[in-house]
Amino acid sequence: MTKVLELHGITKRFGTLTANDDVTLTLAEGEILALLGENGAGKTTLMNILFGHYAADAGTVRVFGEELPPGLPRAAIEVGVGMVHQHFTLAGNLTVLENVMLGSEHLTRARSARGEAREKLLQIAERFGLPVNPEAKVRSLSVGERQRVEILKALYRDARILILDEPTAVLARPEAMRLFETLRDMTKEGLSLIFISHKLHEVMAASDRVAVLRGGKMVAERKTSETNPGELAELMVGRKVERPVRHDHKIGAPVLIANNVRVEEDGELRLDDVSFTVHTGEILGIVGVSGNGQASLGGLLSGLVHPSAGRLTLLDEEISHLGPRGMIRAGAGRVPEDRHAEGVVGELSLWENAVLERLRTPEFSRRGFVRQRAARDYTSGLIKRFDIRGASPDTRTRLLSGGNMQKLILGRVLTNGPCFVLANQPTRGLDEGAIAAVHVELLAARAEGAAILLISEELEEAVALSDRIQAIVKGRLSEPISADEADPQRLGLMMAGVWKEDDSEA
């Protein structure tokens, strides 16, 4: 096999941080290489060097045997390397064809070459098995279809090497599996692929070879057929990390009850006749593909969104109308979906964020003044108890890693003794060690009798933590099933909208 891409001895430092340390990586023609590593392992830096966004301090990049000049963003694209970003770079109000043409049209030509472009696009779509309607507005496409457009965009620019950054982050499992089949077919057409991931099962399912980055260094390369998820996890994290196991225990009385709740936002129906019950000492998992109403459900239970019909009760008190402060007072702890946007004020210190929800309680204020010493002491306690690393109470919160930031938010919520906890995507974007820590805390809260609603897009997580699981599809909830009955296939069907009671959705 010929080598189509060679990164040799790449080193890149940012100040004192070495993001890439003598990394060597090759890609053979027609191969699917998985680049595996935790957040901050240096995957993105490496790809940025390949694409000339950064100039490496040392090392060379060769594509099809030719050395690329460092720091020239167009160089890699011109020789046929394409990138499909995790966050799509598409204009929703333009058609598929227009999006594909954007940026590759001739500047000097007066009329746009729509006809030719359309022809070329359809030809590529046909050849690589990526069916698409060129005239459809991107806004009307599903997430999976949008990703297809992103891939087509790269292929339209004659990419022969394709790099996909966390391609399945936004896909449901069946869609992800379909994507992997498509990718496999594409390699038969002579394409070579690198896909970046931190999900082990995907790497196992889709790649020929795995390269593992850790702390900026290439720590291992394995043929996928000769390794296993356990070995890869250990290589990726550098030590054995085991997620905690849920032990069966007795579930108590109902705590939070939603009865036929309907939520409309901006004139659109977001939650349709939703009912569920969370009991003392229970974790209820809500699984689903992103964008099916999870955000509204999270908003509803945070006090940011109010139902237009139905009732929400917490320990028999109606809480439908309560705002965030009312929810906190009623005993609800809330872990928001987006740590940076809603969880913390990054520019404030740890201690200010730690007491933000309870600034007006006598514990942290007196006569309108903040009791700073009490707040700092409390935060020191959180840092110890929740193992928040590399920070003091006066550290700016935005300097925390994602995992430590999440521990701060969890600590703030759990030390308040909540009877109900909303955990909305609590481990999104976290690395293995931090995920395990979050799981431990959630299970501990469950053991202490909290009723927990877990919204997650990670099936493994939902199955591992939840006592019962419901799927959310287009704003509607399936009937709950117990975790013991939850096999991936059944959950996959539920997430696609197929459940026993209501087959008409399928």
Added chain:
Amino acid sequence: MIVRLERRTHVPLHLVVIAPLAAIFTALLLAAGLIAAAGVNPLMAYGEMLTGAFGSRLSITEMLTRATPLIFTGLAAAVAFRARLWNIGGEGQFFVGALITAWIGHSLGVLGWIGIPLLMLAGMAAGAALLAGPAFLRLRFGVDEVVTTLLLNFIVILFVGLMIEGPMRDPLAFGWPSSVPVDGDFRLPDLIPRTRLHIGLLIAIAAAGAVWLILARTVFGAETRAAGLNASAAAFAGISLPRTIMGVALLSGALAGLAGSVEVMGVTAGVTTTMSPGFGYAGIVVAMLAALHPAGVVAAAVFVATVFVGADAMSRATGVPSFIADVIVALCLLTMIVALLFTTYRVRR
């Protein structure tokens, strides 16, 4: 080769101090071009400026007299901007504060010095009321407060003109358009005899201390900072954004109103439409140069006052129009915005 801006993990203290100085230096450098174009040696012109503001005991007190309202309006802008309430209406709030002070201060002449704090409260209330309207419109209907507060300035100044030509006209001013003066009991005592410098300067410095205390130590201040830095996280944590914004509006408007009140009682006695060389607008520059910090506001107000007073002297000595002061102050705003970018970000290739 692309240039990237990279967020600094922390902003070192020396940069916080250097940034406004570098901004001022750059602004003076740019303005030097204009001064040279007017046919005057810029170094000489700036020399005249310094002498005009610091050359004598009298010029220093004049400069500090000018700095006093700027401290108030600078604080008003700083407080509002902290909460991302864009109060551009300091000028209007200054004038309503001044007008109400002259009006009440002229007709209630029996209280003695006790009236002084009462008149200050009246000025504060008037300023606060004037900003409460735009704040309400923004909270209720999403009306951009930049537009409403800015346009209110013109309405207020025209209204002041109406009042001082009509109902509040001073009959003793021989047709000079001025309002009736406040009663002698309500004139602020001089800080230094036989100068115009009055105890308003001390009140302004005390106000800076109070604003610092409010922002740094109180629950309201913490909520204000949280709401300004990340409104959705603040709302998620149960902080009421409308209440916080309205509280900030009242405080900001009150500070600008107090500027007008103190200026009337300390300097002008009556209201004229020319009593402010743009104190409200210059307050925005003061706040930005201070990076919205109350202590910095005092220092920045002294600088802007130096430019204002010094430019007059420079104009007399060299013939460069004194409008150069407005140019310098405006340039400072622009250069400071650039300087702030460089303090929060590091440039990387």
